[in-house]
Amino acid sequence: MRSKMVGRGVLLDIARWKGVDWLEDGYGITSSDLNDCAKAQGVEVRKGDFVIVRTGHQERCLSQGSWVGYAGGDSPGLAFETAYWIREKDIAAICADTWGCEVRPNETTEAYQPWHWVVIPAIGISMGEIFYVKELAEDCARDKVYEFFFVAPPLHLPGGAGSPVNPQAIK
Secondary structure (H helix, E strand, C coil): CCCCCCCEEEEHHHHHHCCCCCCCCEEECCCCHHHHCCCCCCCCCCCCCEEEEEHHHHHHHHCCCCCCCCCCCCCCCCCCCCHHHHHCCCEEEEECCCCCCCCCCCCCCCCCCCCCCHCCHHHHHHHHCCCCCHHHHHHHHHCCCCCCEECCCCCCCCCCCCCCCCEECCC
């Protein structure tokens, strides 16, 4: 059976909510951040949603004209404790504009990318990385509507654990 990556999308624009162009490397976005941002934006995260988190990390790289450290380096991202939030909300997927969704450096030295170890195999969540969301964030800020129709069908790769997608947010 092929994945059906289609449903309600919700943008949580953490950087804009915090009043910055981008979050600093190493900033761990908490469950409280996610809840408070959603409340401030007037949007409710519901079961089955595709949640997209904007940190501004890609925009920083573009404005500085350098991608040094973007792939594999330090970045803002989801704190380990957000695994509980993801399970509690029972969302379909979590996506971000960073290369790995979770905060770097990792919050522990005992495992590399420990958040991945929990959210993928234990919770079964799909995740999207390296999403360019600048125009979506600007549109949402302009009309104050942070929900949309989301489509991101993966390639059919039998036995594969990941796939490139071409995500679309339709408002």
